[in-house]
Amino acid sequence: MIAKPLALSLLLGALAVVPAAAQVKIGVVTSSSGPIALVGIPQKNSVALLPKSAGGQSIEYIALDDASDPTATVTAFKKLISEEKVDAIIGPSGTPNAMGVINFAAESGTPMLAPVGSAAIILPMTEPKKWVFKTTQNDGLVADKLIEHMVKTGIKTVGFIGTADPYGDNWLKVFTEGATAKGIKVVTAERFQRQDTSLTAQGLKVTASRPDAVLIAAPGSSSVLPETTLFDQGYRGKIYQTHGAALPDFLKLGGKKVEGTILAASLMLVLDDIPDTNVSKKLAVDYVAAYEKAYGTKPATFGANVYDAGLMLQSVIPVALKTAKPGTPEFRAALRTALEGVKELAGTQGVYNLSPEDHSGFDQRGLELITVSGGQWKLLK
Numbered sequence: 001m002i003a004k005p006l007a008l009s010l011l012l013g014a015l016a017v018v019p020a021a022a023q024v025k026i027g028v029v030t031s032s033s034g035p036i037a038l039v040g041i042p043q044k045n046s047v048a049l050l051p052k053s054a055g056g057q058s059i060e061y062i063a064l065d066d067a068s069d070p071t072a073t074v075t076a077f078k079k080l081i082s083e084e085k086v087d088a089i090i091g092p093s094g095t096p097n098a099m100g101v102i103n104f105a106a107e108s109g110t111p112m113l114a115p116v117g118s119a120a121i122i123l124p125m126t127e128p129k130k131w132v133f134k135t136t137q138n139d140g141l142v143a144d145k146l147i148e149h150m151v152k153t154g155i156k157t158v159g160f161i162g163t164a165d166p167y168g169d170n171w172l173k174v175f176t177e178g179a180t181a182k183g184i185k186v187v188t189a190e191r192f193q194r195q196d197t198s199l200t201a202q203g204l205k206v207t208a209s210r211p212d213a214v215l216i217a218a219p220g221s222s223s224v225l226p227e228t229t230l231f232d233q234g235y236r237g238k239i240y241q242t243h244g245a246a247l248p249d250f251l252k253l254g255g256k257k258v259e260g261t262i263l264a265a266s267l268m269l270v271l272d273d274i275p276d277t278n279v280s281k282k283l284a285v286d287y288v289a290a291y292e293k294a295y296g297t298k299p300a301t302f303g304a305n306v307y308d309a310g311l312m313l314q315s316v317i318p319v320a321l322k323t324a325k326p327g328t329p330e331f332r333a334a335l336r337t338a339l340e341g342v343k344e345l346a347g348t349q350g351v352y353n354l355s356p357e358d359h360s361g362f363d364q365r366g367l368e369l370i371t372v373s374g375g376q377w378k379l380l381k
Contacts, residue, residue, distance in 0.1 A: 098121045
């Protein structure tokens with residue numbers, strides 16, 4: 001007879017070697033506190049709405065907050081990669097944060113789906129950037145939409161105010177190139193830090209150049225101050241914003257001073273004006289309804305960028321499972337390869353067609369020209 005303690009020990013030992021059921025682990029890094037929390041909070045909240053299974057496997061999400069700090073983003077990525085051994089990472093929220101962790105994703109062979117604004121995280125394509133995918137429209141696509149409107153309305157000169165970071169850098173580059181090609185001159189370019197509380201000097205320099213219109217390139221709440229400053233200084237020309245301003249708090253913080261603003265952004269801002277034939281409308285309506293039920297408020301489009309990342313992973317996990325099991329380098333590599341093969345995948349923000357050369361995959365179906373009218377987002381007709 002085996003003594004009870006020994007029998008119990010043998011039983012526990014036997015249980016310990018029983019392999020755990022395969023499970024896909026996805027890390028999520030958002031800036032749900034700090035200067036870009038208005039971007040990060042709806043992204044963090046959207047984690048609870050992400051798909052719970054794919055290809056017969058359950059999906060576990062491990063969410064971390066980097067407090068809008070690029071250094072903390074690095075720490076979060078290292079934890080998710082080294083300790084949690086995730087199969088992919090959604091995030092982070094900010095472009096500077098994302099630029100700082102590309103090499104960590106690449107060196108570990110972990111696909112990174114970044115819901116950030118700037119195309120600088122995927123373009124120009126490099127070996128490290130092959131591990132990065134982007135769930136927002138590229139700057140150039142949005143810029144082309146705005147420039148098209150400027151040409152139609154006779155805009156000849158534009159002043160630029162953008163953040164002094166990769167988001168503002170890339171926007172100044174792509175907009176200047178696109179505008180120049182269409183005969184529009186950028187007469188002045190001013191920069192600022194996201195945390196700045198006064199932009200008086202930048203505003204005065206822009207108004208002094210007397211542009212027909214001003215483009216503001218800033219994400220989240222930082223998009224408001226440049227425009228309200230120009231209004232207070234008496235500027236009454238057209239104001240254009242990037243998709244970085246596409247959040248409810250832009251309207252709340254800007255009030256009457258942002259009336260007439262024009263931006264190119266996703267259909268989510270103007271769902272009631274979008275025809276039911278649009279392939280993304282039902283997905284967007286369902287996402288908004290689920291978010292409102294959970295949190296009592298409508299989500300900013302930034303949250304939908306995380307939601308779309310979840311839909312994208314749900315579509316490729318079954319493909320990767322044919323190659324390897326979750327938790328292995330082979331599975332992560334298979335996920336990356338499968339992501340490059342995504343075709344005609346409808347998301348809340350538009351339709352994705354990815355390739356080895358294009359890690360965003362949007363076309364004009366993901367954009368609408370939108371204006372602020374009566375304190376509300378309205379489709380520009």
